[in-house]
Structure formats: structure tokens, C-alpha cells
Amino acid sequence: MTTSINDNQLLTTYGWNDGWEATMNGERYAGLLPARVTAQYSHCYRIVMAEGERIAEVTGKFEFEAVLRSQFPAVGDWVAVQPLQGEPKAVIHAVLPRRSAMIRRAAGSVPVEQVVGANMDYLFIVNALNDDFNLRKLERYLVAAWESGAAPVVLLTKADLCEDAPSRVATVESIAPGVAVHAVSAMNDQGKEALEAYLQRGRTIAVIGSSGVGKSTLLNWLSGDDLQRVQGIREDDARGRHTTTHRELFPLPSGAVMIDTPGMRELQLWDADEGWQEAFADIEALAAACRFRDCRHEQESGCVVKQAIAEGTLDAKRFASYKKTGKELAHMARKEQSVSQRLKKSSNKRAASKGGRYRLE
The missing domain is CATH 1.10.40.50 (Probable gtpase engc; domain 3)
Structure with missing residues (x-):
């Protein structure tokens, strides 16, 4: 089914453009419609199509053939779908090739990758200017950000709580070569004009950082609306509790879209040698x-x-x-290689037996 950008005005609000249209018009996606994943839950996804939002699941064939967890759709992905007639649902047949993706190691003893967000133009790495300020933590986020293919930007939030924000900005710039660093305060409406260059129509920004650094507050501030519920931090240790419970994509008044993510207590890196060298x-x-x-x-x-x-x-x-x-x-690469070899053997056995479904959790 041939698509036209003129027929997808709603999708342009979510970043649809001529490049994605050209990809979607390939023979591989004939008979399917484009959609973007706007939220990810444990067993299903929320997507937006030209006609509006639907709940979607991957097809049985997709689930059977997927070997790696990262092959499943993630928030920000563009997918090829088939609506179910008479139901507010759709099935996902394929994920369009990603242009960028932030990947981390998922929690657990077995090394498994987890896609935090896909097809971002910028990654806003958020660190608060309070007792949670940590240069070594920022370095880890920069490694993952450079590896993702998106451009990293450091936002130092809660500048109203810091007596010498310019000094903190200079300190971060010293450990983030080639990265823009901005001090902002949603409370005082400070620094928003410096972010306008990133929030252009059609751009996608993912916001990452620890719990309590002000990611959801940042989203609400930039949108001018209470899109995400926020809650305060504990005064004794400057730590916040999780407010965002799942990854979700929101359109902003500027025409950009932003992916809000749950706070990460610890960022475990995944296959990021190039990002390490860049950071x-x-x-x-x-x-x-x-x-x-x-x-x-x-x-x-x-x-x-x-x-x-x-x-x-x-x-x-x-x-x-x-x-x-x-x-x-280096240690992660060795473990990943060992797991990949086991997965390959398992995949070959499944292909030979042609029975049952498989999904790596």
C-alpha cells in the first residue's frame, strides 16, 4: 500500500517525514500502514497512525523469528502495521530500520540489551544541581549517548538551588568534550530559550537520567501542560522516587516530540566501545x-x-x-559473545523444529 506524506498529517506531528515515507514505500512493507510507537507496556504497545491511536501487538511470526530483545519495537520506533477491522487494535509486522537507539543492559544476571528509545535526534542527559550532582555518573550517560547515534546534550536542572551554576556548567564541560551544557530551572522559568534550537518541528528528543532529577518536570515545563505526574525528592539525601513508570512519547507545542523515561538508579552499559572513545x-x-x-x-x-x-x-x-x-x-563484550553464541544455537534449533513461539525476556 503506497503512502503519501499528505495523507499522514497526524503522523507529521510525531516526526513523519519524506525520509520515512521513502522507507515505508519499499516492497517489504506493501499492504501495511506506518505508525509510531508512543508507549510500551509489558505485553503491548500504544501506537499512533494517520487515523489516530491504537493498541498493538506484534504478530506471531514476528515473535517467533525475533532472537534478540532489541529486535522488538521500542518507544520512538516507526513500525509497519495492519489495523484490525472493527477493533481499536492493530498488529505490528515489522520495525523500520532505526536511525538511532539508546541501548543499555537490562537488570538481571544474564546480559540482555534493552532499548530505552529509538530514532532520537537528541538525548537530553539530565542531572540536578543539588546533592545528586555526580560527574562520574554523567560520564556513563555520555558513553551511552554517543553510542546511540543521537547528539548528547547535558541539562543541569534545578539551577535555582545552586549558588554557582556557571561554575558547575564549566566543570561539566570539562568532562564532556564536544557536548552542549545548559543550566535550567523550571521553577524560575530559566534557560528555556537556550533549548529552542533543539525543539524544532520534526525532531525527537529523549530525556534520560536518575530518578528525581526533574525529567518529568522538564517535560511539563517545555510543553506548558501537566503531561506527567511529578513528586518531590527526599530532603535528607536529594533522592527522588520513580514518577514515570514506563517510556512514553509526547508531542510538544514547538512541533518536536519528547520521550520521557523512568529514572535509572544505575546505568549498565551495553556494547558501547565507540561511545566510550567519544565520551x-x-x-x-x-x-x-x-x-x-x-x-x-x-x-x-x-x-x-x-x-x-x-x-x-x-x-x-x-x-x-x-x-x-x-x-x-571489555568484560561485557566477552559475556555478550558467549550469550550470542547460545542464542544462535537456540535459534537454529527452533528453525529446525518449526514448533512453538519464542520470545527473549
């Missing part, structure tokens, strides 16, 4: 000038990195974070 680009640049190509930056003579630490031009804590994150990613 620590300053250290990578120093390491390239070391005397030995395989320098471990420990006791080797001519190590430019160790010299920078000794001279105070490189923070020793940042370098320790760089080393720790690199070891974590």
Missing part, C-alpha cells in the same frame, strides 16, 4: 601521543597521559573512570 575523547587524544602504541598508561616511560595527570591538566578521577569503564565494556 573520553580528550584522553584518547592524549593516548595517541604516547611513546608506545600499546601503552597501558601505568608505569611506561614516555606516557603522555601519566604526565598530564602529574601536571594537573588531566583529572586523576576522570582517568580512573576511563579505565574502569573500559574494563567494564
Whole structure:
């Protein structure tokens, strides 16, 4: 079924454009209609089509053929669907190729990836300017953000609670090379004009960060409406309780759409070697000038990195974070390879037997 952007005015509100239209008009999606996933629940999805919202599930064939959890739809995905006649429901036949995706390791002992959001143009990494302010945590989020393919932007919220916000901005800029950093306050309506460049029509922004940093408050502030329920933080430790319970996409008055996500108590990284190198680009640049190509930056003579630490031009804590994150990613890669091999064997057995359904949880 051929689609036309003129027939999808509602979808343009959610980011539909000529590029997605060209993809959807491919032979693979013949007879199907485009939709965007706006919310994800345990066993179903909410989607928006040209005709409005529907609840959707993947087809049995989709579920049977999917091997990885990341192959299932996620909030922000564009999907090819078939409406069910006489019902406010639809079935999802395929996920259109993602242009970006933030992926983290899901909770649990078995390494499994979880898609936090898909097809974002920007990732707003939110950290509050209170006692929860943490540079090492920001570095982890930057690794995941650079790996996603979206452009990271750091928002330092609750600037009204900080006596020296400009100093905090400068500190974050020092550990976030190439990343824009903005201090904002929804309480004082401060800093909104600096965000207008990101909130353009057709753009998708995902908001990520710990619980209690003000993600839902940020959404409500930028939308001018109470789209998400918010609640305060505990005064004794500046920690918040989860307000957002699931990922959901909201259109903003500016024409952009924003994905709100539940707070993450801990961000476990997933296959993010390129993001790690980008997030620590300053250290990578120093390491390239070391005397030995395989320098471990420990006791080797001519190590430019160790010299920078000794001279105070490189923070020793940042370098320790760089080393720790690199070891974590290497360990994760080994575990991921082992699990992938087991999944491949399992997939081959399923294909041979052609019986039952399979879904990796």
C-alpha cells in the first residue's frame, strides 16, 4: 500500500517525514500502514497512525523469528502495521530500520540489551544541581549517548538551588568534550530559550537520567501542560522516587516530540566501545601521543597521559573512570559473545523444529 506524506498529517506531528515515507514505500512493507510507537507496556504497545491511536501487538511470526530483545519495537520506533477491522487494535509486522537507539543492559544476571528509545535526534542527559550532582555518573550517560547515534546534550536542572551554576556548567564541560551544557530551572522559568534550537518541528528528543532529577518536570515545563505526574525528592539525601513508570512519547507545542523515561538508579552499559572513545575523547587524544602504541598508561616511560595527570591538566578521577569503564565494556563484550553464541544455537534449533513461539525476556 503506497503512502503519501499528505495523507499522514497526524503522523507529521510525531516526526513523519519524506525520509520515512521513502522507507515505508519499499516492497517489504506493501499492504501495511506506518505508525509510531508512543508507549510500551509489558505485553503491548500504544501506537499512533494517520487515523489516530491504537493498541498493538506484534504478530506471531514476528515473535517467533525475533532472537534478540532489541529486535522488538521500542518507544520512538516507526513500525509497519495492519489495523484490525472493527477493533481499536492493530498488529505490528515489522520495525523500520532505526536511525538511532539508546541501548543499555537490562537488570538481571544474564546480559540482555534493552532499548530505552529509538530514532532520537537528541538525548537530553539530565542531572540536578543539588546533592545528586555526580560527574562520574554523567560520564556513563555520555558513553551511552554517543553510542546511540543521537547528539548528547547535558541539562543541569534545578539551577535555582545552586549558588554557582556557571561554575558547575564549566566543570561539566570539562568532562564532556564536544557536548552542549545548559543550566535550567523550571521553577524560575530559566534557560528555556537556550533549548529552542533543539525543539524544532520534526525532531525527537529523549530525556534520560536518575530518578528525581526533574525529567518529568522538564517535560511539563517545555510543553506548558501537566503531561506527567511529578513528586518531590527526599530532603535528607536529594533522592527522588520513580514518577514515570514506563517510556512514553509526547508531542510538544514547538512541533518536536519528547520521550520521557523512568529514572535509572544505575546505568549498565551495553556494547558501547565507540561511545566510550567519544565520551573520553580528550584522553584518547592524549593516548595517541604516547611513546608506545600499546601503552597501558601505568608505569611506561614516555606516557603522555601519566604526565598530564602529574601536571594537573588531566583529572586523576576522570582517568580512573576511563579505565574502569573500559574494563567494564571489555568484560561485557566477552559475556555478550558467549550469550550470542547460545542464542544462535537456540535459534537454529527452533528453525529446525518449526514448533512453538519464542520470545527473549
